[in-house]
Structures are given as C-alpha cells and as structure tokens.
C-alpha cells in the first residue's frame with residue numbers, strides 16, 4: 001500500500017499491533033544481552049550493544065522506509081555519520097568533493113582529518129559547475145546550509161557516476177519527507193537527525209541510508225569497529241519525534257513562505273534566499289524547508305534584531321519547534337558578518353510575522 005507522507009511518518013518502523021503492547025515499545029537498555037549457554041550469539045539477534053539494539057533497529061527501519069532505502073545505520077550525530085562515510089569509503093590517494101558553501105563541520109573534517117591521511121579534498125560551490133574527474137566520493141548538500149543554494153541531484157549523480165565517483169547527498173535540510181536522494185540517483189544519504197528530522201532541540205542523531213548492499217555492509221562494519229552509535233534513549237526519542245515530522249514540516253514551510261514574503265519587502269534585508277523560490281528545488285523536492293538565509297547590514301544590526309524579538313531565539317542548529325536564528329559568522333565561518341540563518345518553527349504565523357516586523361523595526365530605528 002502506497003500511503004502518503006503523513007501516514008508513513010506516523011507508522012514508520014512501528015511493530016505489528018499486539019494487544020496489551022505499546023505502539024512504540026520503550027527503549028531497551030543493554031550493553032551485553034543474555035546468551036544461550038550453548039549456541040552463544042547464534043541463538044538470538046541481539047548479543048552486544050555495539051552491534052545491535054532493537055530500539056535502534058526500529059528507528060533504522062523507520063528512516064529507511066521514509067528515505068526509500070534498503071537499509072539505514074544510525075549514528076550518535078550527523079558528523080559521526082558523515083565522517084564514517086568519508087573515512088570508510090576512501091583510501092589514501094583518492095579525491096573527494098565537499099560543498100564549499102555547505103555545512104562548515106564537513107569542510108573542517110575534510111581539511112583537518114582527510115587531507116593528512118592522503119585524501120585530496122576539493123571544495124565546490126553547490127550551484128557551480130561540478131567536475132568529478134578522478135573523484136572517488138562526491139558529497140553534495142542541497143539545500144546547502146547556510147547558503148541555501150540548491151543543486152540538481154539527478155544530473156550531478158549521472159555525471160559523477162560517469163566519472164566513476166560515488167555520490168553521497170547530505171539530506172539534513174530537506175529530511176526524507178522533503179527529498180529522496182536515492183530515488184534521484186544518489187548512492188548514499190548522509191544526514192544529521194539533530195535538526196528538522198527530530199525537531200525538538202533535545203537530542204543529537206545522525207544516519208546513513210543506501211540501497212547498495214555492499215555499501216551498507218562496509219558502513220555497518222565501520223560502525224561496529226568504531227562504535228559511533230546513539231544511546232537507546234536518544235534513538236527512542238528520535239523515533240517518537242518522527243511521527244510528527246509531516247505536521248512540523250508543513251507548519252514550518254508555511255511559516256517560511258509568509259516570512260519570506262515579509263522579508264522580501266524590507267529594505268535592510270539583502271541576499272534573501274529560500275528554496276521555495278528556486279526552480280530546481282521546486283522540481284526536485286517533495287516539500288520546501290522552513291529555513292531561510294538573508295543578510296542584515298552588520299553584526300550589531302543582527303544583535304539588535306535578536307534582542308528585540310520575543311519569538312526568534314538566538315541558537316544554532318535549525319528545524320526545531322521554536323523559531324531560531326543564527327549569525328553564522330560568530331562561529332568563525334567565512335561568511336558576511338550580517339548573514340542570518342532563520343529557522344521557522346511551529347508558532348502561529350501571525351504571531352511570528354508581527355514579532356519579526358516589530359523586532360526589525362526596532363533594530364532599524
């Protein structure tokens with residue numbers, strides 16, 4: 001049965017109903033599990049927590065179902081997942097591409113930890129021409145954080161494959177309800193579940209998803225060897241949060257559309273970007289994220305805006321229930337001082353618009 005997104009989100013990864021049992025069983029806390037005295041680990045699937053845990057397994061089934069993937073591996077956070085893919089799939093002498101305008105942490109990892117291991121790193125702007133000659137692994141990110149630039153996953157995957165490269169798409173901003181990179185030709189999804197996927201600003205999570213059994217086996221053994229797993233409580237909280245993903249994204253996206261319209265009329269706001277106005281995003285995405293980027297004239301102007309707003313909380317990360325804004329240059333990222341990434345939450349749109357307009361007025365005056 002091909003259910004729609006809201007139905008899939010509320011049901012993903014849940015066990016078959018059993019009278020007297022909960023909808024989503026609680027977290028299983030286990031390091032070692034009891035073993036059969038004779039058959040040992042061959043008698044039951046769960047033997048040791050670094051290899052398997054039923055709470056993690058249910059979350060993985062849920063994310064795989066939403067991504068349209070044969071398999072998913074969850075990690076302790078997004079960087080654990082991205083770094084696992086980049087380390088497990090490359091060898092000294094290989095080259096990788098990373099987004100020049102995408103998540104800062106991926107470039108820090110690539111420059112700081114891959115280059116010293118003999119892996120060449122090429123940073124390419126998301127909407128620039130991509131050359132994959134000699135590349136082993138291309139990491140794309142669309143929409144990119146924080147530039148909000150978009151690239152065509154199907155076209156770039158075809159070009160990368162023709163050059164012999166594997167394609168990983170960072171699906172953090174979109175979430176699997178917003179975009180299905182594997183359907184568009186990517187080999188691998190890498191993502192942070194810390195952001196919109198779980199959306200309550202209360203946990204860290206990452207995951208990898210793929211349809212390729214060899215890739216999944218390589219990445220699974222990497223994770224068993226290195227152990228970057230989330231704990232069962234985080235995995236359970238994440239699974240619980242998935243049920244409202246469709247509702248949250250719907251509200252966040254609608255709020256962002258209204259905020260975009262309001263910001264577009266403000267003279268002090270420049271370089272306003274939102275994927276809802278990008279033709280490639282509109283064609284390739286199933287829904288548009290609630291995140292916008294724009295510039296105010298200075299860091300002080302951003303500070304005044306945030307000081308005067310009651311509903312926009314200064315915080316990094318994005319995709320949560322609460323509207324947040326982050327001045328990215330404060331983290332040392334090489335972007336304009338006044339660049340703001342605004343993540344629309346699930347507040348009522350009229351409250352949000354009124355608060356934003358009043359805060360911008362006070363910051364300008």
Ligand SMILES: *Cc1c(COP(=O)(O)O)cnc(C)c1O
Nearest residue numbers: 077078079103145172192194205
């Ligand atoms: C946040 C983020 C990451 C890293 O995720 P963590 O959960 O913070 O480790 C990776 N990629 C993108 C696009 C992100 O926004």
